[in-house]
Amino acid sequence: MTEESTFWAGLRRTLWAAAAGSLVGAGAVAWFDRTGMWLAPLALAAAAAVAGVVARRLRPTAQQRLSNGDSSLPVLSPLAREVLERLPDPLLLVDTAGRVLFVNRAMREVIGVGAERKHVSSLLRTPAVLEALAHTSASGEPGAIEFTFRVPVERHYQAYTARIGSDPVVTTLLLHDLTAIKRAEQLRVDFVANASHELRTPLAAVTGFIETLKGPAKDDTAAREKFLGIMGVEAARMRRLIEDLLSLSRIELNEHVPPLGEVSLETIVREAATALAPLAQADGITISIDAAEGLPKVTGERDELIQVFQNLIHNAIKYGREDGKVAILLRQMPSAGRRGADALVVASVHDDGEGIPQEAIPRLTERFYRVDVKRSRERGGTGLGLAIVKHIVNRHNGKLTIESRLAEGSTFTVSLPASRKSVDAAVTEVL
Numbered sequence: 416m417t418e419e420s421t422f423w424a425g426l427r428r429t430l431w432a433a434a435a436g437s438l439v440g441a442g443a444v445a446w447f448d449r450t451g452m453w454l455a456p457l458a459l460a461a462a463a464a465v466a467g468v469v470a471r472r473l474r475p476t477a478q479q480r481l482s483n484g485d486s487s488l489p490v491l492s493p494l495a496r497e498v499l500e501r502l503p504d505p506l507l508l509v510d511t512a513g514r515v516l517f518v519n520r521a522m523r524e525v526i527g528v529g530a531e532r533k534h535v536s537s538l539l540r541t542p543a544v545l546e547a548l549a550h551t552s553a554s555g556e557p558g559a560i561e562f563t564f565r566v567p568v569e570r571h572y573q574a575y576t577a578r579i580g581s582d583p584v585v586t587t588l589l590l591h592d593l594t595a596i597k598r599a600e601q602l603r604v605d606f607v608a609n610a611s612h613e614l615r616t617p618l619a620a621v622t623g624f625i626e627t628l629k630g631p632a633k634d635d636t637a638a639r640e641k642f643l644g645i646m647g648v649e650a651a652r653m654r655r656l657i658e659d660l661l662s663l664s665r666i667e668l669n670e671h672v673p674p675l676g677e678v679s680l681e682t683i684v685r686e687a688a689t690a691l692a693p694l695a696q697a698d699g700i701t702i703s704i705d706a707a708e709g710l711p712k713v714t715g716e717r718d719e720l721i722q723v724f725q726n727l728i729h730n731a732i733k734y735g736r737e738d739g740k741v742a743i744l745l746r747q748m749p750s751a752g753r754r755g756a757d758a759l760v761v762a763s764v765h766d767d768g769e770g771i772p773q774e775a776i777p778r779l780t781e782r783f784y785r786v787d788v789k790r791s792r793e794r795g796g797t798g799l800g801l802a803i804v805k806h807i808v809n810r811h812n813g814k815l816t817i818e819s820r821l822a823e824g825s826t827f828t829v830s831l832p833a834s835r836k837s838v839d840a841a842v843t844e845v846l
């Protein structure tokens with residue numbers, strides 16, 4: 416109903432009421448004429464009362480007004496409106512005809528703005544949701560269904576429908592976003608599948624060789640030596656994988672606990688490089704460390720940070736060029752708007768190896784993601800090294816950046832906030 420027609424309907428009702436009131440009033444006045452003017456105020460009061468009753472009788476119910484398309488009906492009090500508006504879950508209210516009466520902020524993000532007064536079927540295209548709404552609106556039975564929006568990005572929701580109120584009858588649709596829960600569930604399922612697959616391959620090899628050694632190669636000394644060697648390699652692979660899995664779950668468990676120690680990143684990097692020197696030598700790779708003078712310490716856990724740089728330097732060796740160079744640089748940088756730290760200590764590990772395709776870079780820290788699975792396995796990789804690095808760096812309130820050019824090499828940079836104590840001490844020394 417337009418504003419104009421609402422106005423005329425209102426005027427018509429008022430005129431009817433006034434006419435009824437006037438009739439009563441006129442009758443009363445005619446009678447007062449005989450009895451005396453002192454009764455006139457009483458007659459007017461009676462006329463007003465009758466007019467009020469008639470007007471109320473003629474006024475349509477809220478439900479009728481809704482059915483007539485009067486969307487100006489205040490279905491919600493200002494307080495209720497405000498509360499629903501701020502609700503983090505998307506919510507909308509429809510009338511019995513399926514027209515939208517109210518949409519909160521979270522719902523506007525899902526279905527867009529300007530939804531009020533439109534029919535809900537022009538806003539939500541999921542038949543199951545529309546059916547649930549219609550069923551609840553007609554029967555009064557509440558409903559709960561799961562559904563998925565595929566575009567623009569896949570999102571999973573649980574939709575709850577309920578009928579509330581009697582005049583007017585309103586049906587609510589409340590959405591609960593399940594996307595993060597579904598994603599976590601999927602990650603967990605993939606993780607278990609990947610971990611089992613990674614363990615199954617070496618385990619199958621070891622089991623196969625045991626059978627061969629028990630049977631056909633029982634008395635073949637040369638074959639036995641060869642197979643035992645391979646079994647040793649496969650067993651070591653399983654051990655590394657289990658160690659990495661355990662490290663990852665330990666780090667994840669502590670990720671929200673800030674580290675306490677205070678350590679020199681240079682000492683850590685040197686320790687990690689020394690431990691890997693024999694591996695680098697075997698490939699003819701030289702490792703150089705260039706650390707700026709007077710670097711502040713960082714707040715961190717020594718063992719975890721050693722693991723970060725062991726993983727990065729080990730990767731630089733594994734995927735580096737034979738007879739190539741691994742260059743590690745340590746610098747202090749001003750922190751760009753970080754809370755609680757005035758400076759950053761930045762350590763970058765650069766290799767001159769095969770490099771990484773640009774599209775693979777964002778995925779490198781995913782568990783079990785490898786650019787070349789065969790090459791990673793040949794080099795003893797588990798596919799978990801960078802996932803461990805990312806979790807440790809997160810726990811230290813730091814940042815990991817990866818830059819790479821195919822055939823030129825890669826640079827993995829870790830930035831960690833300098834410890835406040837350490838920065839204060841350095842300032843005092845300068846003064």
Ligand code: ADP
Pocket residue numbers: 726730731733734735766768769770771779784785786787791792795796797798799800801802825
């Ligand atoms: P992996 O045990 O396979 O080395 P990581 O998690 O350490 O597992 O690394 C994931 C993948 O990232 C590797 O399989 C490799 O494809 C790629 N990668 C990591 N570091 C480098 C590097 N320095 N140069 C080229 N590729 C790298």
